Amino acid sequence: MNKKNLREEIILRSGVNPKKCMKCGKCSATCPAYDEMEYHPHQFVNMVDTGDIEPLLNSDSLYKCLTCFACVDRCPRGVEPAKLVEAVRLSVIRKQGENHLTANDIPALLDDETPQQLLVSAFRKYTK
Amino acid sequence: MQMKEYKPLIVAFCCNWCSYAGADLAGNNRLNYPADVKIIRVPCSCRVNPMFILRAFQRGADGVILCGCHPGDCHYTSGNYYTRRRMAMLFSMLDYLGIERERTRVEWVSAAEGAKFAATMNDFVAQVTALGENKRLEDLRCKR
Amino acid sequence: MQRIGVFVCWCGSNIAGTVDVKAVAEALKAEPGVVYSTDYQYMCSQAGQNLIIDAVKEHNLTGLVICSCSPRMHEATFRKTAAAAGLNPYMVEIANIREQCSWVHKEMPVGTEKAIILGKAAVAKVNLNTPLTPGESPVTKRALVIGGGIAGIQTALDIADAGFPVDIVETKPTIGGKMAQLDKTFPTLDCAACILTPKMVDVAQHEKIRIFSYSEVTDVKGFVGNFDVTIKKKARFVDETKCTGCGDCVDKCPMKKNPNEFNMGMDNRSAIYIPFAQAVPKVATIDAGACTMLKKGKCGLCSKVCGAGAIDYTQKDEFIEEKYGAIVVATGFNPISMDKFDEYAYNQSKDVITSLEFERLTNAAGPTQGKLLRPSDGKHPHKIVFVQCVGSRCAACAEKGKEYCSKICCMYTAKHAMLTRDKYPDTEVYVFYIDVRTPGKNFDEFYRRAVEEYGVNYIKGMVGKIVPEGDVLKVQASDLISNKQLHIDADLVVLAAAIEPDKSARPLATMLTASMDTNDFFTEAHPKLRPVESPTAGVFLSGACQGPKDIPETVSQAGAAASKVIGLLCKDKLTGNPCIASANEMMCNGCSSCERVCPYGAITYSDKEFRMPDRTTQIRRVASVNPAVCQGCGACTVACPSGAMDLRGFANNQIMAEVDAICK
């Protein structure tokens, strides 16, 4: 898929218009996972907008977003960066063999109290 | 015998403050559009009485287009909002009577949109030309 | 029958290059009413105009058709020419054969044919033209200024200095507005009170100015030059003519725990109060909601201590009716509520404040006597974070913020930061910004001084969350330049809240039939060329009611509005645009359709007696158009089912004649 098509696909899938961004950085200011990320929410918006998506596809940042929607609710322009992160992530994990989590990983993660919700959510976010 | 090339007759009502100025700008920028378009200046698109439009058709016009300021930008603050309702209702009625809906149009053209004015006129003339002569609303007495 | 002269202009080769001007002149000779037709190289030149004038005289012309450039270009010119020739200026019609013909068509036969048709339409119209004379109406030589902030004050002073009486209506007990609450003003850092209070005194002492404080406008009728306004003077329970402003009542009043509006609620005032020391008028006001005498009939201390006997618990709201020739709106602005921005913890911590509260904190007359102390514990803050654009440039959600830039925040924040560093060099100051916007004389230099000389830390990025924890405010923000998330433990956070028009503006706009934009700012008649006039004739705009503004801008706009008012009041009579609507009473049904569509409220109804053919009389409700108010849009003419309403200069039969001529 060429660069332009990927950009269009991500924009269509997420329903986000990155052009609305005024580059204030409030998304990154409010992001709880900021320090774990190589590319931060405002960079996601900018990089998708400019079509510079390749680095995002290969970055672990895709799996650090908590989907807590803080950036979505606090963005003054209604850009909704979290939706972009998810749309980019889907471009990766929808490919064969690109699941970020497998059943084999699970036993190591379990303890007595682990709620089903944790595993279900993680699978939904990290696999297809 | 050679067929004469069909040239439609188009009457364009333009409001003085936006669309007439937009037409002037098209002129300033030498943007061509067919000479079939004849402009009548009105202070505001809301000055255009449906009777004028019917009269134009009666006298042989093949298409009538009405241009005004963009909604919200009316020189008289709200005139074009009334235009919008009036023309929506009139056009719907003409359609109901079986008159081709492509013969009428409302377009908002600002004083800065010379290019839009020319493009709109080119498009509208082409549209009416494709329809051919206005048979359904003509008055035989007055036909050219 | 008209005697029409047709004058075809070559405009050098501009027209003549694509239109056979001689053929046009020749063809139009045959049109009904045309008795003379000619062409000339430049009809707008002096020689061309003389040619027209001579022709009028020689051929006894009654109407003129000029085939030339756009009427938007030279209609006024040729109307003057007609007047010079002794014709009514409205007996001229222009056929636009340049912008709408020669410039947009390439082939001579096509251009010529169309030019002839456009000329025929103009001839057909002129045949139906009638001489028009602009209407006249008298002017009441008194102005009303609504709002007593710096905008209203300056406008009132300028109008009064020109010799016209002015009334100021102010809802608060004193004039002065927001500027009276400010400490210093950018970019010169002079003290706001020092430059404002002398003006307030000027207003109070000006023989041409009356102040209606603690009052509001409740009704406006009439039109430009002739407004009838009702002003409600709210009961302040103090006789203004007797009160000396000594303040004894204020000291003695036992009800002292009422939030002090002037200090943004950061301290308290008594139930009877004078907002601040330099208030104008310096008269006490009783807060009826807080006074036990008014609520329960017990107390009466203020009345006992008042040496002037000014206290009057029985005072009632008073309604005053006055006539004005012009109205200036100067209703100003307010910071928006911070309730919807609690990611910044405004409701959770006293130490998160707005910039206007900060102003009061640093003002010598403020709750801390000008010492910068934290509202929570009265300690000196050592780390202050300023957050810009809180609610400004916010397009995500209308109930949260405002889509526009509030314009003044960048500069006052620079001022606050600079003054803090100047007075308290041991304080670290951070300013988080999206952009620093400093267009204005000496503005950018001012901001740069804050950074370079005063060491204010400007960080490009927004604050995302503020967490009050113990006695610190944990600020989490982004630094976009170093691509980091910052965590600052601040002692005080100052939010640059967006500003919005005062709530009183919307009902006032309705009364004035003045239009507003979606943000409730008043709309100007033209955004560039008529920035201080409202589209409603006789209503002018001063200050932030029209859009966010700083003081210098407000004052210049106030002066501009005043000069427009003076220009209006100087006239004994107003002459209007004669191309306006008029109702034929014989055909009018009195149905009110026209009234409902008129954007200017120019149409009124009255019952009139008519003689009927059978010699009886009938009373009918009929419309009449106020020529001073009508702007000539024509909306009413189409709303009128009987065709009683027509527009002069663009009459039904004239437009119909143009249609016919084009479609012939």
Added chain:
Amino acid sequence: MKFSYFPGCTLKNKAKDLDFYARRSAELLGAELEEIENWQCCGGVFTTSRDEVATKLSSVRALKDTQAKGQALVSVCSACHNVIKQTNHAMQTDKAFADKVNRYMAEESDYNGETEVLHYLEMLRDKVGFDTLKEKVVNPLKGKKIGAYYGCLLLRPNTVMGMDDPENPTIMEDLIKALGATPVVYANRNECCGGYIAVESPELAKKRSNAVVENAKAQGAEMIITACPLCKYNLIKNGADIPVVYFTELLAEALGIKEDANE
């Protein structure tokens, strides 16, 4: 008052308390919770992408089932509520998406988001009423200083969830007051606990959870209540040194019906 009830997978398992006390309390308060037959797991998180259809079908089925009964749908788990409410909103507002779903479901009638979706807290506030609740309290929790922990799922995205002011919510504080205890407001009550990141990056979950607990404690909270099993898990696992309980437990305690759910 009868509602369709969507418990969710965790409530049948690790979060039995949340479910058990919710049902018991509702019964006492006159709200009948009718468990939706054959409900399927909501998926835990809402997939925001518009081309994700399959992951939203279980929610649509629950919603459609509820619609047929003419009731509102109530859930108590924050995650389930969030997923179902967002799905419902997408069915209401995204026509292209709704068309896809309806074509996929191929049922007799289309579903376009008609069902009212309520969180248990909203049911208490808007249907039962905190005043009514207050009257039923037999064991007021006087003197308890409780920090409400909303997390992210209950409040955001606000345009969809609309339960409360997302930055300054009061619904749980009002509940705490109705139960006779003292609410403690702290800014991190609407910040994320780390959620499912516990799988990917346990350190991050720890950092976020600690920030919540520390802030609550610093502002004076002696106990934290939550509506989300994952929030509770993360806070406790990462070393919360004050009790973290489900709000339904507290509710049941005040109503005098607290007993062991695992019996």
Added chain:
Amino acid sequence: MQKITRDQLITKAVELLSNGTVSAVLGWQKGEFDYDITPAVFTTEEEIKNNFVYNDFCGANFSKYLVAKTKKLEGKILVFLKPCDTYSFNQLLTEHRFDREKVYAVAIGCEGMADVVKLKNKVDGIISIDYKDDAMYVDTLYDGTVKVDYADVLAERCINCKSKKCVAYDELMGEDGEVIDSARFDEVARLEAMTPDERFAFWQNELSRCIRCNACRDACPACTCEKCVFDNPNSGVENKAPANSFEEQMFHIIRAYHVAGRCTDCGECSRVCPQNIPLHLLNRKFIKDINECYGEYQAGAEVGSRAPLVDYTEGDLEPGEVFERGDNNA
């Protein structure tokens, strides 16, 4: 068959006339034939008792008469209004067309009126009609007495009655009804679904029968202009007799447009048309469009409401979009 009887109305009229409440009564009187009813003004008890009639052919909407009558009269005039007439009554008040103080309005419940044309299509040579409970019995020249069911001669406008609710009156006789969810727009929708060619043919066929007798205009309670544009030499559209098919169309388009947003859909235009042109389908098209584009609006439902064509919202649809609603046949 009307539930309210002639006798009840006469009693009421005589009562109000004799106690001085009103000085005149606007009512119906018999014309040349039994089914041929004309409006009349009665000023004496005697006139009323002799000439006042009320039966299933009293369809005339009297509200319009008030415009002229109230101007001439000292004192009040009594008017009987059927539910649909009350809407016209309100609409005229909205437009300030008569003085409410000079009218005493008695609203009367209505069971639907009969259509003379329908009757004549059924029976020839009508001599007289007897209105019985089950049906009308028509005495004819050729076929003796013929029984005709009321339902078979019910007027189209009554079949599609929009409301049996009386929205304005000083006094109500009989029972007030409700607004009805009628099928009155079905025929408009049927036309809309045709191709433009079919529609053109339909209207060409209908309108070409027009003889420009102006009956539609003269009966219409919305057409109360002091001077009609078609009679006004200065209007530019003066046109007292049509010269061709276009002018018939023009007349009817303009007439429908002028009453758009003001027409209460009382159906008088079609009732009085001697050529049986379904003129109400023009008015209903405007009403349907207005309802769909600008929200439900019933002219005359309340006094003082703002007609849709002298109103606007910033989000109104564009004229070009008017065709994009639903599946309007292209």
